[in-house]
Amino acid sequence: MNLVSIRIATDDVPRLVGFYEKLTGLRPEWANDQFAELVTDGAAIAISSRQLTDRFAAASVEPAANHAMMIELLIPDVDAVRDAVAELAGGLVMEPTTLPWGNRSLLVKDPDGNVVNLFTPVTMEAQAKFGAR
Incomplete structure (x- = not known):
């Protein structure tokens, strides 16, 4: 599949x-x-x-x-896009935050209210998982 x-x-x-x-x-x-x-x-x-x-x-x-799922997009640098994404979405649901599993994420909502998670792996484990560096 x-x-x-x-x-x-x-x-x-x-x-x-x-x-x-x-x-x-x-x-x-x-x-x-x-x-x-x-x-x-x-x-x-x-x-x-x-x-x-x-x-x-x-x-x-x-x-x-939608109140149950997120669309998740891996990007090179969450912090670099923070301001532009906040402006596009009309604000942030969550400021850039490093989460316990090693991703730095920010959350926004699209115009229909769907939550979008933009994230960048920042720990070695998270980078290995996603093949990122």
Whole structure:
């Protein structure tokens, strides 16, 4: 099994795609006006409209209602992007913090309220886990 993407359903595809494009620096790949992907080396962030999802699985998603998961993005330096990310997201949920498992993380919310964890491995163990230096 291989994780290919995380899909976020939204009522405003252009707004959410724009946020993730600015956050990641990735160019979106648009299939149509209701679906786009931002492809990373490991997986994609897929963004689709509720209407598109409802065509195939009616009422299976509820945009802007996530209270259970985080989207986690490994980046080179959390502290270097702190101010720009805070401005883009309209504030931080958590300031850059070194966590007990060796990642330095900051948390923000996207425009639909989904929590995004930007993190940088800072201990040798965490760097080895993610192949980072």
